[in-house]
Amino acid sequence: MAYFGISSIIIVLLRLATSAPSYTPILPPSYPLAVRNPYLNAWLPGNAAWNLPFASAQFWNGLNLTWSVIARVDGQSYSLFGVPSLGPGVQAGVLQSADYTSTHTTFTVTAGSATFVLDFLSPVSPLDYVRQSAPFSYLTVSASGIDGASPDVQIYSDIDNTWVGQFDPYIQVGWGYTLTNESTSIMTLTPGGKPTYSEYNDTAQWGTAVYCTKPSSDSTVTATVGGMNVVRAAFAANGSISEPWEWQYASVVAYSHDLGKLGEKKSNVTFAIGYWRQETINYLGDDRTAYFTATCADPQCGCTHVLNDYADADAEARKLDAEIAAKATSVAGANYSDIITLSVRQAFGAMDLTISADKLDTADPLAFVKEISSDGNVNTIDVIYPMAPMFYVLAPDYLRLLMEPVMRYMASGGWPLGYAIHDLGAAYPNATGHNDGIAEEMPVEECGNILMLAYMYQQATGDKKWAEQYSGLFQLYADYLVENGLYPTQQLSSDDGLGDIANQTELAIKAAIGLNAYGVMTGQTNYSDVGKAFAKTLYDDKDGTDDKRTHFTCYQGEDESWGMAYNLYPDVLLNLSTFPTAAYAMQSSFYPTVRMPGGVPLDDLVDWGKTDWMMFAAATAVAPDVSNEGVRDMFIDDVHAYITNGINAVPFSDKFHLQDNGSFVTGQWNQYLARPVVAGHFALMALDGPSQFGKGAAEPKKAHGDGGDEWVQVVYEGPAA
Ligand SMILES: *[C@@H]1O[C@H](CO)[C@@H](O)[C@H](O)[C@H]1NC(C)=O
Ligand SMILES: *[C@@H]1O[C@H](CO)[C@@H](O)[C@H](O)[C@H]1NC(C)=O
Ligand SMILES: *[C@@H]1O[C@H](CO)[C@@H](O)[C@H](O)[C@H]1NC(C)=O
Ligand SMILES: *[C@@H]1O[C@H](CO)[C@@H](O)[C@H](O)[C@H]1NC(C)=O
Ligand SMILES: *[C@@H]1O[C@H](CO)[C@@H](O)[C@H](O)[C@H]1NC(C)=O
Ligand SMILES: *[C@@H]1O[C@H](CO)[C@@H](O)[C@H](O)[C@H]1NC(C)=O
Ligand SMILES: *[C@@H]1O[C@H](CO)[C@@H](O)[C@H](O)[C@H]1NC(C)=O
Ligand SMILES: *[C@@H]1O[C@H](CO)[C@@H](O)[C@H](O)[C@H]1NC(C)=O
Numbered sequence: 001m002a003y004f005g006i007s008s009i010i011i012v013l014l015r016l017a018t019s020a021p022s023y024t025p026i027l028p029p030s031y032p033l034a035v036r037n038p039y040l041n042a043w044l045p046g047n048a049a050w051n052l053p054f055a056s057a058q059f060w061n062g063l064n065l066t067w068s069v070i071a072r073v074d075g076q077s078y079s080l081f082g083v084p085s086l087g088p089g090v091q092a093g094v095l096q097s098a099d100y101t102s103t104h105t106t107f108t109v110t111a112g113s114a115t116f117v118l119d120f121l122s123p124v125s126p127l128d129y130v131r132q133s134a135p136f137s138y139l140t141v142s143a144s145g146i147d148g149a150s151p152d153v154q155i156y157s158d159i160d161n162t163w164v165g166q167f168d169p170y171i172q173v174g175w176g177y178t179l180t181n182e183s184t185s186i187m188t189l190t191p192g193g194k195p196t197y198s199e200y201n202d203t204a205q206w207g208t209a210v211y212c213t214k215p216s217s218d219s220t221v222t223a224t225v226g227g228m229n230v231v232r233a234a235f236a237a238n239g240s241i242s243e244p245w246e247w248q249y250a251s252v253v254a255y256s257h258d259l260g261k262l263g264e265k266k267s268n269v270t271f272a273i274g275y276w277r278q279e280t281i282n283y284l285g286d287d288r289t290a291y292f293t294a295t296c297a298d299p300q301c302g303c304t305h306v307l308n309d310y311a312d313a314d315a316e317a318r319k320l321d322a323e324i325a326a327k328a329t330s331v332a333g334a335n336y337s338d339i340i341t342l343s344v345r346q347a348f349g350a351m352d353l354t355i356s357a358d359k360l361d362t363a364d365p366l367a368f369v370k371e372i373s374s375d376g377n378v379n380t381i382d383v384i385y386p387m388a389p390m391f392y393v394l395a396p397d398y399l400r401l402l403m404e405p406v407m408r409y410m411a412s413g414g415w416p417l418g419y420a421i422h423d424l425g426a427a428y429p430n431a432t433g434h435n436d437g438i439a440e441e442m443p444v445e446e447c448g449n450i451l452m453l454a455y456m457y458q459q460a461t462g463d464k465k466w467a468e469q470y471s472g473l474f475q476l477y478a479d480y481l482v483e484n485g486l487y488p489t490q491q492l493s494s495d496d497g498l499g500d501i502a503n504q505t506e507l508a509i510k511a512a513i514g515l516n517a518y519g520v521m522t523g524q525t526n527y528s529d530v531g532k533a534f535a536k537t538l539y540d541d542k543d544g545t546d547d548k549r550t551h552f553t554c555y556q557g558e559d560e561s562w563g564m565a566y567n568l569y570p571d572v573l574l575n576l577s578t579f580p581t582a583a584y585a586m587q588s589s590f591y592p593t594v595r596m597p598g599g600v601p602l603d604d605l606v607d608w609g610k611t612d613w614m615m616f617a618a619a620t621a622v623a624p625d626v627s628n629e630g631v632r633d634m635f636i637d638d639v640h641a642y643i644t645n646g647i648n649a650v651p652f653s654d655k656f657h658l659q660d661n662g663s664f665v666t667g668q669w670n671q672y673l674a675r676p677v678v679a680g681h682f683a684l685m686a687l688d689g690p691s692q693f694g695k696g697a698a699e700p701k702k703a704h705g706d707g708g709d710e711w712v713q714v715v716y717e718g719p720a721a
């Protein structure tokens with residue numbers, strides 16, 4: 001009997017110890033942690049979440065970032081997050097649950113008699129340019145006793161030089177510590193000696209990492225700088241840190257909050273983590289700085305400002321989270337919502353919203369987007385195009401903010417060729433144009449995109465003045481399409497991996513719809529007539545379909561070829577009726593016939609798919625009078641199966657394999673990661689109209705000094721490297 005009694009106790013204990021964490025709404029390939037711009041872009045691979053106490057945060061490309069949270073519960077230290085090797089006497093907490101929304105990633109970890117919630121917030125504030133452009137994210141750690149326990153709790157967190165793109169533990173970085181008159185502690189790390197605007201493995205080599213915190217209502221804060229192992233050991237021993245204030249081998253900047261006995265209450269502490277680039281973008285030789293710089297001129301002010309803004313930013317973020325999830329679910333169900341909510345921070349996190357660094361003119365904001373992971377290009381037109389549905393839903397003004405720097409450059413005459421440019425610069429953040437005329441050549445693609453985007457902006461906002469300023473250029477692009485759009489010469493399309501081939505049907509479709517959009521935008525029906533004539537040739541006369549008219553071809557004249565006709569989508573979104581409804585219906589009912597095990601490929605030549613174009617096709621399938629919800633759901637469920645299959649551990653890749661081919665398996669990501677084009681997943685939501693959660697753009701905010709806090713005391717400062 002005794003024997004059985006003991007073994008059943010052991011079984012119960014094992015069950016408790018091994019109960020799997022819960023993942024809500026799904027376990028994604030990777031969790032956004034601090035994702036605000038191309039250089040503040042930290043993630044946690046989904047397959048590491050169960051092991052959170054040991055797991056390392058990563059830059060989007062997989063480089064490890066040191067960011068730890070350790071708690072002390074009644075004198076015993078527990079790693080909660082980011083400690084690959086525990087120090088002596090340190091134990092590991094246990095992950096209970098992980099969830100994400102559009103702006104939050106939240107982990108619940110138990111340790112001793114306490115439960116901790118790690119809440120990573122990266123605000124998305126499309127209509128508030130100050131908040132959106134603040135280069136900071138938040139981490140709030142809440143603590144409560146389990147089952148009425150009242151543990152004595154201290155919370156520790158540190159970061160190191162990996163946040164400034166320095167991966168050598170021997171490196172000397174300049175560090176600073178500031179304590180304000182309102183007890184905000186600010187630590188800065190600045191690498192020295194690297195050229196402004198230079199990168200190493202996509203990390204920024206100029207600028208300053210910032211980590212700050214302030215006492216909560218029930219905590220006292222200590223801080224230090226020193227060797228990671230020494231400082232963490234001091235925390236484990238004492239629950240506070242005060243030494244050595246010296247940059248040593250493998251150093252960290254660290255904080256400890258002493259919460260004391262928790263009692264009945266739930267306590268929390270908040271950290272802000274940032275990456276400050278005073279020079280944010282090099283735009284045609286002029287420095288642009290974050291829009292936020294008009295509010296705060298330096299990282300100390302910035303960190304203090306965002307800490308003070310935390311409650312409001314969090315409230316706005318929670319409201320947006322609820323609105324986006326509810327709308328996505330009502331449009332196409334929970335699977336669609338899971339895809340959308342995972343896409344939001346990634347998309348906004350590829351951008352910088354800027355003003356001129358010398359004038360700080362908030363009336364002249366410009367936005368820049370990095371073509372993350374594919375080639376680093378700046379404001380690629382055929383990246384803005386797939387992103388457009390998200391802006392249409394959340395903030396159509398971003399269409400103008402992203403296009404304006406390109407149009408201004410085109411109007412300056414720097415680009416020597418007679419059609420639209422592909423991008424504003426080969427390597428972010430150098431938006432220096434291509435005065436030599438050498439850029440990826442996609443003439444029909446980009447002329448069509450610009451015309452569709454310009455009309456999309458005008459239709460969503462009612463602002464006709466913007467396009468009027470560039471009427472000559474738009475006409476140039478339209479005339480280019482009139483001449484070259486129906487039978488494009490040998491050239492690339494957005495899917496440049498396919499190579500340059502003549503007579504691509506997708507390009508001709510784009511030209512047709514772009515011309516009609518231009519005609520409607522400018523009231524010149526003769527352009528709409530040409531667009532509609534192209535459409536008639538492609539569909540009614542079957543130049544762009546097979547002879548039996550079962551599908552659009554990939555190449556005109558090759559009946560067996562086929563491609564995903566994602567360019568039909570703007571015709572539906574903008575109600576342009578360039579093509580007849582029958583064309584959308586034909587193509588939508590064709591897709592299931594060419595589906596591979598993992599979904600519908602981009603075309604007949606490849607066995608991979610693109611999630612953004614899948615959502616464009618899904619939205620086209622539910623055009624009025626097509627209403628093919630089965631096809632819509634097929635696309636959604638294929639993308640959903642891909643992001644939940646557990647075999648990918650990277651920021652949402654928009655490109656994945658659809659069948660086993662010997663080197664890749666079904667559902668495996670390929671090549672692209674963390675790209676902003678996931679904003680295209682909003683295509684279905686966008687069918688419900690523009691500006692769904694509020695209209696307008698930010699009011700220009702007054703410059704500098706929003707009152708309250710100032711830094712009176714620079715306590716310590718380390719040498720610049
Ligand atoms: C990154 O951190 C993980 C632990 O989370 C470790 O296994 C891996 O070796 C690290 N990679 C590098 C390059 O240091
Ligand atoms: C941007 O241009 C600067 C020179 O102005 C150069 O030092 C830097 O390496 C460039 N950045 C990238 C990412 O190519
Ligand atoms: C970083 O750059 C090095 C050298 O260019 C390269 O070998 C390595 O693969 C890169 N690592 C990542 C994670 O990008
Ligand atoms: C703990 O704090 C005491 C007093 O401040 C200090 O002397 C001691 O060195 C600290 N212990 C560690 C391990 O840092
Ligand atoms: C943090 O604590 C404050 C004060 O108790 C409370 O108002 C707030 O809701 C808490 N925040 C979180 C994220 O738990
Ligand atoms: C493209 O199609 C047109 C119309 O069928 C044809 O005249 C032209 O030769 C084709 N171009 C190429 C390169 O095949
Ligand atoms: C359309 O009409 C306008 C105004 O009459 C003219 O300038 C333009 O060249 C015409 N374009 C085409 C393609 O017919
Ligand atoms: C779309 O355009 C047609 C005319 O082409 C019009 O009858 C219809 O009301 C429009 N639909 C919407 C939703 O605006």
Ligand SMILES: *[C@@H]1O[C@H](CO)[C@@H](O)[C@H](O)[C@H]1NC(C)=O
Pocket residue numbers: 333335633636637638640641642644
């Ligand atoms: C959601 O997607 C999964 C694949 O991840 C699929 O098995 C399931 O049927 C879908 N659920 C609904 C309600 O469509």
Ligand SMILES: *[C@@H]1O[C@H](CO)[C@@H](O)[C@H](O)[C@H]1NC(C)=O
Pocket residue numbers: 608661662663664670
């Ligand atoms: C599998 O697909 C990849 C990526 O498209 C390709 O590079 C590779 O050649 C394919 N392998 C085989 C055996 O076809």
Ligand SMILES: *[C@@H]1O[C@H](CO)[C@@H](O)[C@H](O)[C@H]1NC(C)=O
Pocket residue numbers: 181182707708709710
């Ligand atoms: C801190 O300094 C600012 C600016 O001088 C002042 O407005 C504020 O009242 C001060 N706060 C405290 C707590 O003294």
